[in-house]
Amino acid sequence: MARPGRSMRAVMRMLAGGSLLAANLAFAAAPPPVAGDAARPVADPPGAQHFAGITPATSSAPSWPEQPRAPKGAPNVLLILTDDIGFGATSTFGGPVPxxxxxxxxxxxxxYTQFNTTAICSPTRAALLTGxxxxxxxxxHVENTSAGYEGYDSVIPKSSAxxxxxxxxGGYATAAFGKWHLTPQWEQSQAGPYDRWPLGQGFENFYGFLASDNSQWNPTLTQDNSFIDVATPPGYHxxxxMADHAIRWIAERKANAPDKPFFAYYAPGTAHTPSHAPREWLDRFKGRFDKGWDALREExxxxxxxxxxIPAGTVLTARPKELPAWSSLSADQRRLYARYMEAWAASIAYMDSQIGRVIQSLKDSGQYDNTLIIYIQGDNGSSAEGGMDGLLFQQSLLNNHAEQRAYALSRIDDIGGxxxxxxxPAGWGWATAAPFKYYKQIASYFGGTRNGMVMSWPKGIADKGGIRGQYHFVTDIMPTILEATGVARPASVDGVEQRPLDGVSMAYSFTAPDAPSHRRMQVYEMVDSRGIYLDGWFASMRPTRQPWTFDKPADPDKTPWELYDVRADFSQAHDLAARYPDRLRTMQQLFWAEAGRNHILPILEPTILPTGRPSLGAGRTGFRYPQGITRIPEDxxxxxxxxxxxxSTTIDVAGAPNGVLVAQGGRFGGWALYFRDxxxxxxxNALDPRQYRVVSDRAIGPGRHSVEMLFEADSHARGAGGTVSFTIDGQPAGQGHVPLTLGGWISHIEGLDVGVDTGTPVSDEYRSHDSAFNGRFDALEMKLID
Structure with a gap:
């Protein structure tokens, strides 16, 4: 029975705090009852009988939840995946980029000389990380062009952890850095859900970007589950x-838990457009590609x-008929095209130097010898999406805007900045896929899917400098890591039964250079290119569409297939379809069987305008945004x-209004409504030099003002121009016509901002860091009118 001075509640708190001794002493030291207490019987409170006789000697031993521990001696794992770099691009595999x-x-x-990926970004990343x-x-396909079928919806199921x-x-610290490109479009906003962001997929930390690409000079970044502002002083890249963040993350884990291994997924987006490199690195490559892509490929x-x-008997495949010979180009074309290649090469060389800093940090901290480093050079072949001339802006392709060569030549010194x-241009994509045919997006030939790959692990791989020729696919990396670390793959994760892995471990190759490949078969598909590998043979459907066009693919049932014995024909140079029609027919049948088993059917033509895709913006006609909301994704x-x-909104300002009311996109395409003086x-901003501006016919001063902008589209056609009209305090304030707008994506990297323009500025009349509106305004409203 509790007594004055020691309430039962206080004793319960002591017990809850874990102090049995303190609770017993509290009872023993309680003062005697005051007068009147004895005359009033008081029942023991509920549970009081359980306190009797409890002492430290009779209590059970303390225990704690068991913490996951990696197997003793398990290595760190650094998994590096670069972007859009073909087999023949880097010096490690004979290429021109050091x-x-x-x-x-x-x-x-x-x-590894027969390591294969898919023919485009997101599918390779999904296969790599899920097995x-x-x-x-x-x-x-890429998550940007997802469609409402199981094989293409971009929703990675929980059955594939x-x-x-x-x-x-299994006891590892985990982090991801760089490019993600695996979250469905409609899940990329601040509204979540975050299940398919990096932290939702098992990473404890993330520093990078969700989209397909990013500016290296002014990136749009995410840290963990938040979009962040990043200071970009002169010299920032x-x-x-990214290397700084990875080095710090590794050092912090080593300092706090030296016995806990880490898994770091390091995925630069560098060689994917845009080609951005520091000036001193650009200068290193000046004149290096003046000989052109034909000569480069021979070298x-x-x-x-x-x-x-490559085997000694390999044949260098011929240039596709769609690409011009370098000798056929004008002097201006050669000068422009060489500059594009200089910027691309410089960006890769600089990226490799920063990866080198991360690896040096492992050596300096004594972790290098027991770190399994898997460095995959490219998530597909080099890109041909720049077409014949190359592009100053990738966004021109996405918006179907032709770029004029004369204008590109006038900006030649800005390329890389x-x-x-x-x-x-596409010719360089083909050249750096040597010795293979084609390039990125072509899944039926190795030029689109063969990538150079290196594994290093001083404590686990004794054959230093060895070459391995076993045929493998990107799904094989996950089981290789599991075997090397000793971490078992669970039958279920978070209560969800797991789908079997499609990958096979490559660890056998560490000690068996001549062993037959443990992978016997692999299916490939990308839009209109289909292929299948089986025991050293490859059946390839000829592509009917080029990556730089939006042409509709030809009828696949009428498109011929080719057959290659890649045991003897490393580069797919000799088509054997006419010699072995029965084998080709058997492999075609196997393709369709595998297509059914892997949800490839129905085979789709991807589109950036999928019908009925989930969306947070589609179907709405009214939007209300408070001042200061930023980075709303385009969807x-x-x-x-x-x-x-x-x-429309109502502003309140002490002086002449200045600054952004609303902006969507940035330097690489977008629109903005702002005050200037x-x-x-x-x-x-419909991409340089297409810049169109409409200014009100009068300025306004301090005070409270209602303002409205009306954009009346000329038509419902995507990219149509329109008339812009202003209303201030209920009175017309001028108008003007805009001949052209963006018709594909307004911006796939920068969102919509209210009251400021983050990232890069839409207009050259202001800078992002001083773009904030200098007053206050009521919530801004946007309405779709028709």
Missing amino acids: TPTFDALAKEGLR RNPHAVGMG FISRILRQ FDAD IFARQKALGV PDLYPLF SAPHIIGRSYSV GRLTYHQ
């Missing part, structure tokens, strides 16, 4: 920033033979393409 970090790892470990074929986990989640449950081929990364978003923002719309201004 990559000393990649070279050094190859000398310490193993080079399953990409269509089998819903990622048959990422390697990061399994290793984390995301590759260096790569010769070095590959000398290095032993912060004001452009360049992509090199969540008003869908204004091909529509008339209005923007008291005048309301609309700016449509």
